[in-house]
Amino acid sequence: MASNYTEASIKTLSSTEHIRLRPGMYIGRLGNGAHAEDGIYVLLKETIDNAIDEFTMGSGRKIEIELNDRTVRVRDYGRGIPLGKLLECVSVINTGAKYDSETFKKAVGLNGVGQKAVNALALAYRAQAVREGETKVVEFAQGKLKKDHRVAKTDERNGTIIEFTPDEALFGKDFRFRPEFIQEMLWNYAFLNRGLTLTFNGQAFKSENGLKDLLAKKLTGEPLYPLIHLEGEDIEVALTHGAHYGEEYWSFVNGQHTTMGGTHLAAFREALVTTVRNFYKKEFDAADIRQAIAAAVAVRVMEPVFESQTKTKLGSAAIGPDGPSIKDFIGTFMQQALDNHLHKNRETADALLRKIQESEHERKELSGIRSLARERAKKASLHNRKLRDCRVHLDTKDKRAEDSTLFIVEGDSASGSLTACRDVQTQAVFALKGKPLNTFGLTKKVIYENEEFHLLQSALNIEEGLENLRYNRVVIATDADVDGMHIRLLLLSFFLQFFPELITNGHLFILETPLFRVRTKKQTIYCYSEQEKQAAVTALGATHEITRFKGLGEVSPAEFKDFIGENIRLEPVSLAHLHSSAELLGFYMGKNTPERQDFIIGNLRIEKDLVAV
Numbered sequence: 268m269a270s271n272y273t274e275a276s277i278k279t280l281s282s283t284e285h286i287r288l289r290p291g292m293y294i295g296r297l298g299n300g301a302h303a304e305d306g307i308y309v310l311l312k313e314t315i316d317n318a319i320d321e322f323t324m325g326s327g328r329k330i331e332i333e334l335n336d337r338t339v340r341v342r343d344y345g346r347g348i349p350l351g352k353l354l355e356c357v358s359v360i361n362t363g364a365k366y367d368s369e370t371f372k373k374a375v376g377l378n379g380v381g382q383k384a385v386n387a388l389a390l391a392y393r394a395q396a397v398r399e400g401e402t403k404v405v406e407f408a409q410g411k412l413k414k415d416h417r418v419a420k421t422d423e424r425n426g427t428i429i430e431f432t433p434d435e436a437l438f439g440k441d442f443r444f445r446p447e448f449i450q451e452m453l454w455n456y457a458f459l460n461r462g463l464t465l466t467f468n469g470q471a472f473k474s475e476n477g478l479k480d481l482l483a484k485k486l487t488g489e490p491l492y493p494l495i496h497l498e499g500e501d502i503e504v505a506l507t508h509g510a511h512y513g514e515e516y517w518s519f520v521n522g523q524h525t526t527m528g529g530t531h532l533a534a535f536r537e538a539l540v541t542t543v544r545n546f547y548k549k550e551f552d553a554a555d556i557r558q559a560i561a562a563a564v565a566v567r568v569m570e571p572v573f574e575s576q577t578k579t580k581l582g583s584a585a586i587g588p589d590g591p592s593i594k595d596f597i598g599t600f601m602q603q604a605l606d607n608h609l610h611k612n613r614e615t616a617d618a619l620l621r622k623i624q625e626s627e628h629e630r631k632e633l634s635g636i637r638s639l640a641r642e643r644a645k646k647a648s649l650h651n652r653k654l655r656d657c658r659v660h661l662d663t664k665d666k667r668a669e670d671s672t673l674f675i676v677e678g679d680s681a682s683g684s685l686t687a688c689r690d691v692q693t694q695a696v697f698a699l700k701g702k703p704l705n706t707f708g709l710t711k712k713v714i715y716e717n718e719e720f721h722l723l724q725s726a727l728n729i730e731e732g733l734e735n736l737r738y739n740r741v742v743i744a745t746d747a748d749v750d751g752m753h754i755r756l757l758l759l760s761f762f763l764q765f766f767p768e769l770i771t772n773g774h775l776f777i778l779e780t781p782l783f784r785v786r787t788k789k790q791t792i793y794c795y796s797e798q799e800k801q802a803a804v805t806a807l808g809a810t811h812e813i814t815r816f817k818g819l820g821e822v823s824p825a826e827f828k829d830f831i832g833e834n835i836r837l838e839p840v841s842l843a844h845l846h847s848s849a850e851l852l853g854f855y856m857g858k859n860t861p862e863r864q865d866f867i868i869g870n871l872r873i874e875k876d877l878v879a880v
């Protein structure tokens with residue numbers, strides 16, 4: 268029987284209630300902090316964005332960020348929110364000065380939502396404004412006003428101080444801020460705002476050369492030619508080519524890192540091809556020009572239109588209400604600035620030409636092998652039982668597209684357990700036959716000659732780049748033993764060598780599975796470390812029993828379901844601390860070099876056999 272539909276069915280929510288009920292509309296995903304785009308970092312970003320906008324308008328050259336456990340404090344030295352409007356600015360939706368284009372001409376946040384979302388989604392929230400010797404403080408809990416302090420005299424410098432603690436009722440009891448993600452965010456702010464100093468728990472972030480510094484920091488190998496750094500009004504570009512495969516981009520709009528790209532990135536990629544073709548007076552294939560490129564592009568536009576509140580993809584087609592299209596703006600800039608640079612730097616132009624010709628030669632060499640591999644894959648796919656696909660993929664418009672996950676597992680036993688308990692809507696399983704080939708030092712030809720790697724590439728659909736990637740999360744799920752770690756290294760080597768953008772765009776993860784099960788007749792605790800095991804033993808008392816999981820195949824489907832569901836633990840694979848992937852891969856995955864032999868001998872430990880008592 269249908270439920271009654273009456274006047275009582277109609278609900279009117281306050282802005283705070285709506286934000287807490289539908290947080291995804293305001294901050295995207297929630298998450299627990301394990302991913303750089305999880306909601307807690309969006310809350311921090313929304314807060315810092317306001318401070319950045321102050322700097323952009325010429326007020327305040329320093330921003331201080333402090334993290335104490337789960338509480339974040341952001342202090343800027345801008346003009347300070349007008350005291351009489353502090354309460355409204357942090358709690359009433361669609362309130363702010365950024366509607367006034369003369370006050371904030373090219374700001375990131377334009378709709379007066381961001382700081383209200385931070386307030387509504389925080390367990391505790393405090394905002395303080397300082398202006399001309401006076402200060403005012405307001406305090407909230409879960410978006411509800413707790414205390415509205417009176418205006419008081421102060422000796423503090425002008426600016427705004429925001430302090431908040433995300434609500435564990437929304438983000439989960441185990442959420443935590445990862446300092447490396449915050450540091451990455453702050454470096455991006457520093458690169459895009461020369462002259463600004465940001466500090467994080469006392470560590471300073473500052474850049475003298477803008478996007479040139481960004482690219483130098485991001486490169487994981489030696490560039491083929493000196494970094495090209497181009498600047499104009501409202502646009503900055505840095506680019507080079509390397510020895511890697513694929514294309515790597517970092518794009519920004521008004522200081523916002525647009526991780527999903529958008530119209531500005533599409534315009535840059537097209538303008539690069541057009542400019543290079545015109546310079547060399549040859550119709551090179553676009554893929555050959557962009558192969559192995561590493562580039563950063565930043566633009567500033569009036570009233571940017573993003574495709575979501577989290578601002579990860581630009582939708583605007585024009586620089587401003589009366590300005591040129593972004594395509595024409597970037598195209599004109601590149602045609603003038605890049606063309607001039609290549610004319611003035613002949614060695615760079617020659618190195619770029621050689622790289623394009625090498626890419627062209629390799630592409631043509633691969634074309635015949637690709638055809639054979641595709642035919643083989645078509646036949647194999649009819650009988651291939653190694654891929655258990657899911658129904659929802661990243662390249663579909665399904666609301667669960669971001670949950671799409673491919674688990675890469677070793678062997679049929681692990682595959683069987685995982686397949687039996689997975690969510691068939693969003694979770695796929697790809698089973699390896701054994702240890703994959705070591706691809707270090709090999710060319711892309713190996714992907715098409717090695718059936719397993721070709722099937723994996725086809726499953727991911729990344730042959731032509733990440734635009735058609737079928738899974739948002741690619742998860743390496745191997746045993747926690749020596750063989751499992753070796754397979755993990757071989758897969759990481761493969762992705763680093765041929766698809767580094769899968770890592771730099773945050774799609775690659777390691778699945779954490781429990782090492783121990785400690786249980787009694789009444790309670791079971793799964794432990795992911797020796798420390799957790801000891802804590803569980805203490806908690807359960809003398810009647811406990813301990814099981815050591817040697818491999819994923821030993822975990823029953825009923826148990827496995829807990830580890831890949833809501834409580835899934837994923838460790839993101841990041842290049843944040845990697846300065847040279849080529850050097851690292853050469854050391855660990857190359858031939859048996861004297862350096863590696865010396866390292867093994869120098870770190871060798873011989874332990875006496877332990878006798879069980």
